[in-house]
Amino acid sequence: MRRAIWNLLGIVLLIVFLVPVVQAEEATQNIQNPMGWMNQLEEMTLGTVQPGSLLERLDQFEMLVTGKRRDASLVERLTRLDTVILTNQPQDISLLYKTQALEWALFKEVKSGPLKSRLEQMEQLLFGRIYAGPLTKRLEKLVNQIYPGGVVRGRWVSIPEGLLIRVRMLNELNSKQNHSGDSFQYEAAETVMYNQAIVFPKGMRSVGLLREIKRPGNLGRDAVLKVDFQKLRALDGTPVAADYGAKASEMNSSHTRAVGISTAGMMAFGPGGILFGMVIKGKEKVIPEGSEFYIQVAEPARIYTLIDDRR
Incomplete structure (x- = not known):
C-alpha cells in the first residue's frame, strides 16, 4: 500500500515538473519568426518588403499603420500590428475588414493588391486626393x-460545411506546361450570402496548389490535373478550408457552370474530396483562365460578416 502511494506521488511530481516545460516549448513554437512576420505584414500592407534593419522597418511600419511607436518587445509589437490589421474584436474591427467593407459599399466587390494602395484608390475616388x-x-x-454614423454593421456567423462558392480561375493550368507544386490564383465569382450576411464577397482572392499532373499515356489514358483549393479567405480575412465535394460536383453537373470545360469530365480524387481532379479526354489539356465552377466549404468556420443595408 505504502509503495503504491509513493509511486502515485512520484507520478504527480513528474507531471507538475513536466507540464510547465511542455507549455514553454509549445509557447516557443507558437512564436513566429520575426523577420518572416515583418515581411508578411509589409507585403500585405505595402506590396513589397521594405529596406533597412528589422527594428528600423518596425518603427516605420508602426508609424504608418497607427501613428505611434510602442514601447514593448519586438514580438509584442508585431503581435499588436497583426491584430490591428487582421483580427476582428467586438468593438474594434480590423483594417482588412474595414477596407473590404468600404470596397463592397463602393463597388459591390472587393479589390486585390496592398491595403495602402486600395485605401488610396478610395480616397482619390471620394475626396479627389x-x-x-x-x-x-x-x-x-x-x-x-x-x-x-461611422458604423459598419456586421455580426459573427457560423457557416456550415458544404456551403457552395462559385469561383473563377485567374491562371491557366496546362497539363503540358505546368508542374506539380505550382500555385495558382482564383477568386469568388459571385458574392456568397449566409443568414442574410455577406461571407465571401465577389472578387475575394485565394491561392491553390496543383498537387499532381499525370501526362497522357499509351492506350488512350487521359491527362489528369489534381488541384487543391486549400483555403479561401472570407470577408474578414479568415482562411476557410475549401474543396471539390459532392455538393459542388452535383451543382456543376446540373448547371454546367464551367467555362470551356465539360462538366462531365470532372471528378474528385482523394479522401474527403481534398483533391480536385479535372479529367479531360485528349492529349494535352487545359483548365483555361476564366473558367468558373463551384467548390464548397470543407469544414465549419466562424466568420465576422457584413450586413449590407443597401442591397
Missing part, C-alpha cells in the same frame, strides 16, 4: 464618409 497620416485614421475618415 490622397491623404497623409496613419492608415487607421485615414480608414476611419472613409468609414465616416460611407457608413451612417
